[in-house]
Amino acid sequence: MAPAQRCPLCRQTFFCGRGHVYSRKHQRQLKEALERLLPQVEAARKAIRAAQVERYVPEHERCCWCLCCGCEVREHLSHGNLTVLYGGLLEHLASPEHKKATNKFWWENKAEVQMKEKFLVTPQDYVRFKKSMVKGLDSYEEKEDEVIKEMAAQIREVEQSRQEVVRSVLEVGFPRRIQTTSGSARPRRGLFST
Numbered sequence: 001m002a003p004a005q006r007c008p009l010c011r012q013t014f015f016c017g018r019g020h021v022y023s024r025k026h027q028r029q030l031k032e033a034l035e036r037l038l039p040q041v042e043a044a045r046k047a048i049r050a051a052q053v054e055r056y057v058p059e060h061e062r063c064c065w066c067l068c069c070g071c072e073v074r075e076h077l078s079h080g081n082l083t084v085l086y087g088g089l090l091e092h093l094a095s096p097e098h099k100k101a102t103n104k105f106w107w108e109n110k111a112e113v114q115m116k117e118k119f120l121v122t123p124q125d126y127v128r129f130k131k132s133m134v135k136g137l138d139s140y141e142e143k144e145d146e147v148i149k150e151m152a153a154q155i156r157e158v159e160q161s162r163q164e165v166v167r168s169v170l171e172v173g174f175p176r177r178i179q180t181t182s183g184s185a186r187p188r189r190g191l192f193s194t
Contacts (some may be wrong), residue, residue, distance in 0.1 A: 007021075007026065007104060008070070008094075009027055009029045009030055009033055009067075009109070010025060013023065017091055017111035020138075021043055021108065022046075022110060026109070027075050027110075030109050030111055033067055034067065034111065034115060037064070037065070037067055037119070039119060040064050040075065040086075040116065041093065041119055042058055043062065043086060044075075044086035044090050045118075047086040047087075047090065048121070048125050048128055049086070049128070049133075050091065050132055050136070051084040051129060051133040051135070051136040052084070052136060053082055053083070053084055053085075053133070053136040053139075053140040054085060055081060055082065055083070056078050056080070056081045056082060056115065059079070060076045060078050060085075061074070061076075061085040062075050062076070063075065064089065066092065066098065068098060068101045068102040068104075068106075068119065069097065069102075069103065070101075073089055073092040074089075075089045076088055076089075077091065082140070084133055084137075084138070086144075087129075087133065091126070093120060093121040094121040094126035099120055101121055102116060102120055103116075127182075142181075
């Protein structure tokens with residue numbers, strides 16, 4: 001009898017040796033698991049051509065599970081107050097460790113060979129992503145500079161309008177209040193008057 005083995009995809013122990021990976025249940029579980037990861041990988045692949053840089057928000061700390069490596073991977077790269085969308089996932093998909101783990105995963109689980117290339121990023125693609133990331137950072141900085149200039153212009157306009165209001169009030173002046181005391185009203189006395 002074959003020793004007991006644990007299948008992480010099916011979440012069960014089996015005793016039939018390597019025959020389990022050919023079962024319908026295992027193949028169905030494998031297909032579903034790969035289809036859950038595929039949209040994230042496809043979104044990351046789109047970022048190769050045009051990297052997006054955004055202001056950091058806590059949602060950018062999100063991780064995804066890499067089936068091939070059996071570990072969590074950060075989807076986005078964050079540094080300071082900037083985030084490069086899907087940078088972390090692309091960095092992982094391009095790593096030699098991921099390629100080795102993917103080959104092993106495909107071999108052990110008998111997955112469709114045509115799908116394997118979708119879960120790998122070539123070093124050339126990753127270099128292309130780095131170039132697009134530099135362009136994305138430059139365009140983000142230009143947009144931020146434009147926003148700062150617009151805000152400065154608005155602040156100057158508000159300050160100018162305030163100064164005009166102050167000037168107009170000073171030119172007209174305030175009318176002085178004249179205190180009159182009628183016969184029925186007594187003049188106010190100070191607390192310490194003698």
